[in-house]
Amino acid sequence: MHPIVHHPVVTKLSDLFDNADFASQLASTLASFSPHDEGVCLRIDAVVCASNSLKSNIPNITTKNDKSLPLGWLTVKNNRNLTTPSHVTSLKSPASGYPANSQSTSKDGCDNVRHKTVSGLRPSKSAAIAVTTEESDSDPDTGNRLRPSNVRIEPSVRQFHSDTRFPQRKKPTKDTATPALQPSSIDKFIAGIWRQVHSPVTLSVSFPDRRPEFSLGTGVSETVFRAVNGLCKKYCDQSRSSRALEIIVQAYWVECYEARIASIRLERPHYTNAEARMAALKEACSTLTWHEKELRNRMAVWRGYKEIKDSGGWASLIFAGSGIYRICKYRIGFDNGLMPRLRHIASSLEVAADTLHPGWRDLLRIVSQNGPCRYSGHPHEWVTVDTGPALPLGTTYSHLVLPNGFNYQFVDDCVIDQNVFGGDDPRRELGIDPNICQLCKEKQTDDLVSNHCSCFPALFGGVRYPPPVQLYNTTNGKNNGVIARCEFDRGTAIAEFVGLVTRGIDGVDVMMGGTPERPYQVFQGQMGNFTRFINHSCRPNSQFQKFYWRGIERILVVSRGVAAGSEITVDYSDSYWRKLRKNCLCGETGCRFANQLETYPAT
């Protein structure tokens, strides 16, 4: 087949005019020529005609000026290389432009055409298939020009090209046939990585002086693994602290930004508010080295941080965790009660933060907002109140006439009354194997690694956290109660009933334990834990339950399904209420002791 048939220009032309038959028609026309015939050339002309003649598809087009405009030509040299004229202006001169044998085409008007100054096809405004450029293109293999310099055919297939024109944004069309595919989360994630890599962020690290010797190849000893775990914890803590600092600064930035706008308006009174905002934004961008759009995007999230801080206090911001970014980015719940709820828990949150994380306010030094710790001591030495700051526990019993005031010592484990039991623990059950759980029959040990009993891991044989509960003022005549700050799933332990393990106490609240042969009491009059403040309900969400841990009887408060934010309640039992001269205030429809005083009037 003649090489012209495969010339890129031929391919482009057939693509350009969507004429797949062009190459085959050309091939059959060229069949009579020898492939190595140097005299063969393909001349490409253009004819101007009326558009209606095209629409009507009339084969013999009548034009106003039926002259063809020569565009260029292709020929074969040395049986190998395809060539085009070096420049379209060569078409002006028959001697320098067309090959000798093309002169023979003069009878169809070519002679005249050659004398015209034509620089190529004019770009069609409607189809925009060809555009004028400053540069000329060449065959990448041969270096020969493929077409006149100031005409560039829009690439149809794999072509590298650059454009010096400012890219116009595509106007959205309503009748787009196929909807555009949105980038996937993975695409966005990867694009995010690329953006980060190309951002002006400054990363720096400082390593600890002594690092564990990593030896994956030779095996990891317990010591090395412990060291790696320590390293992991250390840097988790550090990155959480850094993240908290970042959020603090960003929330504070919003306050400074607003204050700066006010200052700019004072400095430049002729500025409108919008101009002052713009000026402050530019000042920020110049230091942050961010584009204005980037800062605006971030600012939207930072405003969310500030709003959360304004409602829930700095503690709500610092202990919010990484989910806060998403909450603020999409303003989840901002118009749906988030802020009132944060306002509601603000002081309770501060109690927990101050008592469980006494150093948390140090982080606020970064923006000079650190104040003194408001709530010190044990977390349950404070009674939280819906309407204001928490109260010291003792003050909530001022209505009782107590000679020495209200004194309660918080302890984590039962204290054995040695005056009664000497060195014995009356809770020890002698007839059972202390190493086997009576419930699950698995091995029980205080060593987390070798313990297999997972009946109540929050209390025994697992990692222990401070229970997410607080004392609160019930405001309905029960005085204090215990509120769950997080959900407790049904069957999970909330706490052990802890107090003085003794015997022979009468007339006050005690928990009975042991057996009829070996009884004991747990008395919470002077010491114990928060279970001392759990109120009764005739429809309780928790219950007392006995459990043996390592052969010792424990009395647990186990959840029947406690929702976050609800009061933890147990059933004190009929025998308890028979001795209490008070009406039950649980408010349940089936309350058994609501009219107790009328039934058993005080004697």
Ligand SMILES: C[S@@+](CC[C@H](N)C(=O)[O-])C[C@H]1O[C@@H](n2cnc3c(N)ncnc32)[C@H](O)[C@@H]1O
């Ligand atoms: C172990 S204390 C519970 C904590 C107590 N509310 C407080 O402020 O110290 C038990 C006492 O709380 C009160 N109480 C508990 N549940 C109650 C209820 N459902 N109705 C009325 N009083 C209740 C009773 O006075 C009861 O004797």
